[in-house]
Amino acid sequence: MYSLVYKNKKFVAGVIGLVSLAFLLWLLWVGGIGDIANIGQNCVAKVDGSCITLRDYRRELLRYGDLVQNKDMEQLLREQVLESLIVQELLYAKAKKLGFLASNQEVIDLIKSDPSFQENGIFSTSKYKESLARLGLEPTEYEEYIRKILTIQKLLNLVGNAVYLTPKEEEINLLSQSFEISGRLYIINPEDVSVSVSEKEILDFYTQNRENFKREPTKVVRLWIEKDKQKAEEIYRALRNRQEVPNFKEFKLPQQEGEFPAELKGELNRLSPTDPISLVKTGEGYAIVFLFKEETGGYKSLEEVKAQIERTLKEKKAQEQVKSLAEKVKEDLKQGKDVSYKFFEFSKAPAIQLLSVMKLGEKDLFEILLSKEKVFGPYPLLKGYGVLVVQERSKKEIDQKQRTEFIKDLLSLKKDATINYYIESLRKGAKVKINRELIGG
Numbered sequence: 001m002y003s004l005v006y007k008n009k010k011f012v013a014g015v016i017g018l019v020s021l022a023f024l025l026w027l028l029w030v031g032g033i034g035d036i037a038n039i040g041q042n043c044v045a046k047v048d049g050s051c052i053t054l055r056d057y058r059r060e061l062l063r064y065g066d067l068v069q070n071k072d073m074e075q076l077l078r079e080q081v082l083e084s085l086i087v088q089e090l091l092y093a094k095a096k097k098l099g100f101l102a103s104n105q106e107v108i109d110l111i112k113s114d115p116s117f118q119e120n121g122i123f124s125t126s127k128y129k130e131s132l133a134r135l136g137l138e139p140t141e142y143e144e145y146i147r148k149i150l151t152i153q154k155l156l157n158l159v160g161n162a163v164y165l166t167p168k169e170e171e172i173n174l175l176s177q178s179f180e181i182s183g184r185l186y187i188i189n190p191e192d193v194s195v196s197v198s199e200k201e202i203l204d205f206y207t208q209n210r211e212n213f214k215r216e217p218t219k220v221v222r223l224w225i226e227k228d229k230q231k232a233e234e235i236y237r238a239l240r241n242r243q244e245v246p247n248f249k250e251f252k253l254p255q256q257e258g259e260f261p262a263e264l265k266g267e268l269n270r271l272s273p274t275d276p277i278s279l280v281k282t283g284e285g286y287a288i289v290f291l292f293k294e295e296t297g298g299y300k301s302l303e304e305v306k307a308q309i310e311r312t313l314k315e316k317k318a319q320e321q322v323k324s325l326a327e328k329v330k331e332d333l334k335q336g337k338d339v340s341y342k343f344f345e346f347s348k349a350p351a352i353q354l355l356s357v358m359k360l361g362e363k364d365l366f367e368i369l370l371s372k373e374k375v376f377g378p379y380p381l382l383k384g385y386g387v388l389v390v391q392e393r394s395k396k397e398i399d400q401k402q403r404t405e406f407i408k409d410l411l412s413l414k415k416d417a418t419i420n421y422y423i424e425s426l427r428k429g430a431k432v433k434i435n436r437e438l439i440g441g
Contacts, residue, residue, distance in 0.1 A: 042258050045082065045434045047089040054258040054438060056085060090426040092148050095155035102150035107143050110150065159422050160415040165407065172362050173410050174398065179351040179369050182392040186343040188326040189384040190318035197313045205309050206302050213305050216437050217297035221268065222248040224288040232286035236279045239290055255437050264289055326378035326385035333389055334375045358386050369393065
């Protein structure tokens with residue numbers, strides 16, 4: 001049903017609502033644009049051969065501001081940002097293939113209509129260039145970004161505008177809107193299932209999935225920046241004499257390659273275990289680059305990943321067994337037995353809200369609303385299964401105005417769902433390679 005909250009809905013809304021320079025100025029305000037401009041072309045992911053740069057990834061992360069600093073939210077946000085960039089790249093490639101590439105005139109018209117570039121309501125070329133220059137952006141770069149967003153918008157409009165509601169869809173959804181239900185929803189999670197994993201199962205998983213536990217070669221590089229040449233030479237000599245020198249900045253490469261000064265990257269290729277130190281003149285003074293440690297690539301040992309494998313296998317087993325447990329809970333409830341699983345109670349809730357919690361088909365919903373049974377399920381939840389106990393059903397009348405508004409909202413939801421299905425189909429057929437080392441995930 002189309003009342004579900006689809007995972008790409010926010011992305012779709014973000015693409016259709018075009019980003020003006022005001023957003024870029026906000027990025028400058030929160031800081032980090034100077035760093036972003038120097039990141040270069042490191043690819044955090046490749047989508048069918050196209051590169052998503054570390055610059056794009058970090059620029060997108062800044063949209064979430066302080067949330068990225070929240071340890072509970074950080075990893076979730078990073079994954080969401082990366083996935084949205086992958087989807088954006090897929091949509092752009094598909095739109096170009098179908099001939100929807102935005103024209104130069106369309107790009108110009110949108111930019112000229114942006115108040116950020118206007119003086120007294122009229123587009124100003126000088127203000128446009130100055131505004132972008134303050135952000136370290138070239139006009140061609142910003143214009144290509146606008147072209148990309150416009151191109152994606154054309155494709156999404158085509159998909160969304162082809163959507164309509166059938167009479168059957170209107171009927172079932174109006175039915176769910178007109179009923180109110182009171183009862184309980186019992187929730188059975190994988191955590192409710194007791195499972196164990198043998199040493200043999202862990203070893204077999206490790207052997208069969210060894211490529212997933214590859215360790216990339218890494219370099220640990222220390223960097224000192226000094227304005228005074230004499231001080232820089234003292235540090236260089238001390239390091240040559242194998243003395244400890246404080247006040248350095250340490251980088252683990254390639255994970256932190258984007259943070260390492262671009263002008264010094266050439267020195268990294270020159271350094272080796274036999275010649276690990278370099279003194280270089282820079283624009284700010286002098287840089288001492290020290291290859292502190294080099295670790296060869298290979299595979300993580302079983303002991304290193306044992307806990308991770310055990311957790312993965314337990315989650316898989318629990319997910320397989322949780323439905324059987326939910327079936328038993330349903331039978332116990334039908335027989336009037338007490339069950340100890342957690343539940344939430346609801347009173348006179350619109351039946352349509354059930355669709356936002358459980359994965360229900362049309363037949364399931366009809367049965368819940370129109371049958372005389374009291375216990376239903378189990379139905380898949382976002383995590384685990386739910387068993388529904390209906391204590392009371394009541395029907396309310398819907399006037400013409402409410403009906404019209406509801407059908408309008410329903411059509412909008414179906415458009416979002418259709419776009420989401422389209423995105424998922426593109427995602428499944430794509431070759432995506434993510435550089436987890438580069439993004440630290």
